[in-house]
């Protein structure tokens with residue numbers, strides 16, 4: 001089958017690119033080895049950052065500059081005003097909150113406004129606070145950063161392009177034919193269900209497979225050490241909890257980032273990241289859950305955590321290597337031969353990555369309309385389960401805490 005482009009990896013990056021190239025008239029197919037969004041995207045917190053979190057050092061960092069246009073673009077896509085049309089993506093919240101611990105002097109308030117971000121924080125009155133933040137000490141600010149359900153976002157985009165998304169078995173069902181390192185002439189796929197073979201002959205190949213990019217690059221004779229992984233150990237807490245989306249900041253650090261959702265049994269689930277998840281990589285799950293409970297007791301004094309069930313999951317952020325292991329300032333794109341490798345660095349930057357790769361791509365080679373007949377019977381991948389919906393997930397209660405929660409008036 002002749003194609004303009006083959007994309008590997010159906011997370012945020014690959015699917016946004018699939019939409020972009022399809023609309024640009026490319027004959028393009030996306031190959032997924034697991035479930036769509038299975039690496040980072042479905043495990044992410046789904047915050048459409050506007051960069052304010054990245055200005056807490058008081059500087060307009062490069063991260064903040066590349067992110068600042070994104071909330072408006074996503075908002076328009078979620079409303080169906082622009083393409084891709086994301087009207088079937090579930091919005092968890094219209095905004096996030098930023099609050100502080102009592103150990104640092106207020107710098108959250110109007111910081112965004114001072115340094116010219118598109119997204120500005122706005123200090124709110126005590127009666128406007130969400131229930132979870134009722135008793136926190138100091139300023140609470142509202143950020144117009146939306147929070148999406150990443151699994152529904154992946155399903156929304158994938159449903160629009162089902163005819164060109166294929167499931168593959170990388171270990172047993174994928175072979176590249178190379179002209180030279182980084183020059184893919186064709187690839188041979190073996191169907192994971194019936195062993196049928198399919199030859200694809202693309203003009204270009206794009207790797208947007210997150211952590212899978214390293215192995216794919218090796219398979220086409222390119223270096224794998226251009227990628228870095230930054231591990232996280234995230235915490236889940238479920239029970240009768242008030243809805244909450246936001247960051248508790250302590251100086252330039254984000255002490256915890258909490259987003260919430262409702263599970264199939266009507267319980268609220270907190271997904272807890274931030275510094276806790278960075279430091280938690282050294283801890284075993286139960287020890288980390290203990291630390292998380294102490295953190296929540298300290299940063300959200302009004303919460304009753306006595307009946308909460310806990311769980312954790314480990315996930316690596318996969319990004320272009322920066323040399324010192326720090327988070328890249330923006331997207332990362334590498335081109336060699338007819339192979340392009342991309343990492344968006346943040347979910348919210350997937351549109352910028354798609355734009356960058358599309359702008360470097362040659363014009364569509366094939367002028368006839370895309371005909372999916374040769375791949376009509378090929379197996380299709382599912383969308384990955386949200387971390388708290390995974391079938392083998394283990395939950396536990398913590399023994400009663402010895403420490404007395406510190407309660408303060410707002």
Ligand SMILES: Cc1cc2nc3c(=O)[nH]c(=O)nc-3n(C[C@H](O)[C@H](O)[C@H](O)COP(=O)(O)OP(=O)(O)OC[C@H]3O[C@@H](n4cnc5c(N)ncnc54)[C@H](O)[C@@H]3O)c2cc1C
Nearest residue numbers: 009011012013033037039040041044045047210212347348
């Ligand atoms: C815990 C956590 C929270 C986060 N929260 C946020 C947030 O709130 N906001 C934000 O903007 N960003 C957030 N991020 C970052 C964001 O999730 C990632 O930058 C983004 O999702 C990366 O998308 P991706 O498509 O490059 O990779 P992935 O989502 O990892 O997708 C890669 C896809 O490729 C597939 N694949 C792997 N190997 C192969 C192969 N050999 N062949 C074919 N397919 C393959 C995988 O199965 C997967 O479907 C978070 C990240 C983490 C880990």
